[in-house]
Amino acid sequence: MAKFLKVSFPENCIGCELCVAETQRQMQKVGLDGALIRVFKDRKDNSDVIVFSIELDPRVNSIDIEKIIEICPTKVFTVEDKEDENGLTG
Amino acid sequence: MGSPAKKVLYIDLGKKTSHVKSDTELQKFIGGVGTGIKLLADNFDTDPVIFSVGPLSGYFPYCSKTSVVTNDNGVIEDLYIGGSLSSRIKFTGMDSIVVHGKSPVPLTLDITDESVVFRDTETELGSLGLPGKRSIMYYDAEERSFLVDKYFAPPESILEKKLLGKNLRNMVVTGSKTYSIKNPEKYGEIFSKLLKQTDMLSVEKGTNPSCTGCPMGCHRSKIGEIGGNVLTHSLVACTFAERIYSDIGTTFSCLSVLGYDYTHEDIENFPELIKKVLEGLG
Numbered sequence: 613m614a615k616f617l618k619v620s621f622p623e624n625c626i627g628c629e630l631c632v633a634e635t636q637r638q639m640q641k642v643g644l645d646g647a648l649i650r651v652f653k654d655r656k657d658n659s660d661v662i663v664f665s666i667e668l669d670p671r672v673n674s675i676d677i678e679k680i681i682e683i684c685p686t687k688v689f690t691v692e693d694k695e696d697e698n699g700l701t702g
Numbered sequence: 703m704g705s706p707a708k709k710v711l712y713i714d715l716g717k718k719t720s721h722v723k724s725d726t727e728l729q730k731f732i733g734g735v736g737t738g739i740k741l742l743a744d745n746f747d748t749d750p751v752i753f754s755v756g757p758l759s760g761y762f763p764y765c766s767k768t769s770v771v772t773n774d775n776g777v778i779e780d781l782y783i784g785g786s787l788s789s790r791i792k793f794t795g796m797d798s799i800v801v802h803g804k805s806p807v808p809l810t811l812d813i814t815d816e817s818v819v820f821r822d823t824e825t826e827l828g829s830l831g832l833p834g835k836r837s838i839m840y841y842d843a844e845e846r847s848f849l850v851d852k853y854f855a856p857p858e859s860i861l862e863k864k865l866l867g868k869n870l871r872n873m874v875v876t877g878s879k880t881y882s883i884k885n886p887e888k889y890g891e892i893f894s895k896l897l898k899q900t901d902m903l904s905v906e907k908g909t910n911p912s913c914t915g916c917p918m919g920c921h922r923s924k925i926g927e928i929g930g931n932v933l934t935h936s937l938v939a940c941t942f943a944e945r946i947y948s949d950i951g952t953t954f955s956c957l958s959v960l961g962y963d964y965t966h967e968d969i970e971n972f973p974e975l976i977k978k979v980l981e982g983l984g
Contacts, residue, residue, distance in 0.1 A: 626919035627851070628912040629786070630763075630897075636880070637890060642761055643793050643880030650834035653911070655852050662853050662911045667834075683897070685917035686909070 614694040617668060617677040624686040625664035627653050634683045638675045648672040649680070708737055708797040713811065713818055715868050716803030720818035728797070730968065733757050734938035735780045736976055737798050738771030742778065743979050748802035749773060751864050753791060756937040758956050760792035761889075763897045764943035766913030767927065768850075769935060774860050778983060780935065781861060782927040783839075784913040785854035788938065790837040793877025805869035814876040823871050831876035840872040841865070853911045857928045889959050896946060896956075905942045916940065932976050933969065 635648045644650075648669040656663045666688065672680070681689045708728035713720045731737045733756030741752050751772045758765040767782040768791060791799065794815045801811075805820075812819040812830045821830070827838050839850045841862070847855045848862060856862075865871075883889050897917065900907070905920035912919040920942065927941045931948055939947040947953055950969050957964050 624909075626909060626912040626917075627786075627914075628917050628919070629789070629914045630917060633915065637883070637886070637893070640883055640886045641880045642883060643877070644789075644835045645793075645878045645880045647834070652833055653851055653853075662851070664911075685907070686919070 614673075615677065615691045616673045616694050617680060618690050618692045619666045619668060619688060620690040621686075621688050622664065622666055625651065625666060625688050626686055627651055627662070627664045628685065630683045630685065631666075631680050631689070634680050635672060635675060638679065648675070708733075709795060710741065710798045710800055711794070711796045711813070711816065711818070712800045712802070714803040715801065715805040715809060715820075715870060718805070718820045722796070722816050730975065732933075732936040732964070732969075732972060733759070733797060734767075734769040734936040735771060735932055736936035736972065738769050738780065739778065739976055739979050739983075741798055741800055742771050742773065743983055745800060745802065746773065746983065750800045750802040751861070751868070752798055752800050753787075754798040754938065755788045755791045755796075756939075757960060757962055758937045758939070758947075760789045760915070761960060762893060762956055763915050763917070764903070764946065765937055765939045766916045766923075767935075767938045767940055769938045770856065770861060772860065772864050774864070778980065779860050780929060781856050781858075782930075782935065782938065782941070783848075783850055783854055783856045783861075784923040784926055784940070785850035785911075786837040786914045787839060787850045787854075787875060789914040790835070790875040790877040793835070793879050794875060795877075795879045799875075801865075801868065801870060803868065808869050808871045810872040810874065811870065812874050815878055827872055827874060830874040832878065835878055836874055836876040838872070838874050851911065854913070854924060854926065856926045884961055885959055892955055892959055896952070899946055902945045903942050904945070913940065918942075932973050936972065936976075 707724040707726040738752045738754045754769045768788040770781040808823045810821040908919045
């Protein structure tokens, strides 16, 4: 069964962007352009609390997603089994 | 070397002009506080505020800080701010941004790679740059401080005094450049090794917003740094990673895999080089 990367615990994200760097490194580049993961930050309800949201490009599943899970220091991601042809990621 | 020259973006707030200059002389100053101090010496009369990143910024873990060098009433200050600013500056393709002059009205700088747009402060900051590829530094009147990513602040009040004195209120930096890696296998090996060396950091893991490229989420990086080890801060690594990056062998390996041809002697003699430039500044 095909595996896909899922953002299961976005509330754990600390915004380090090591996942972004990992995807780029697997594509043998450094930078943010064309990254298969994007991390956005904002303040929660105008409070002082910073929250992060993570967007996955479905093409991220074509690279080694186990390494993305491994590099995340706060375990934001999980690997799920793809249940159908139109299974959503992220 | 990885690049034959440092690229510097000069921004004149008074004339609302900007230009990029490639400077081969800066290469021996490595980056960060090194290039910042040299640029301050070269542009002293314009009273600049100089933002710099280092050769390892955006490439290696814990090289997450942005160096700011300026003259504060005769005292040369080097400050360091966390967050995503350093990686975004790196991905503009610039090594330093030199801000000088004074705007007659409050301004927002909207920087994308080599391009600078001067905007009024009414412009919604969220409408500028490219989300995910930008870093926003703005003056938060409530906190009475500049903030990067709505969280990371510079130490003390030197930056506020200098930038508000120049009528610069906000700076949005978007970096859209990517760089290929010449030796991806070796680069990945060094990256992984350094990332595992969290026991050599002088901070504990936490759940706070983290600087780009750092897994620690520590509580200390909210407020930046001032002064410290010139080699660490030329890279521009976090002071809490000083045990890692003050090791010349480690630094040499990182620079070498990126294609820089600094020698061990260049790195060992670097503090003396900085000292001479500072002596020249009086």
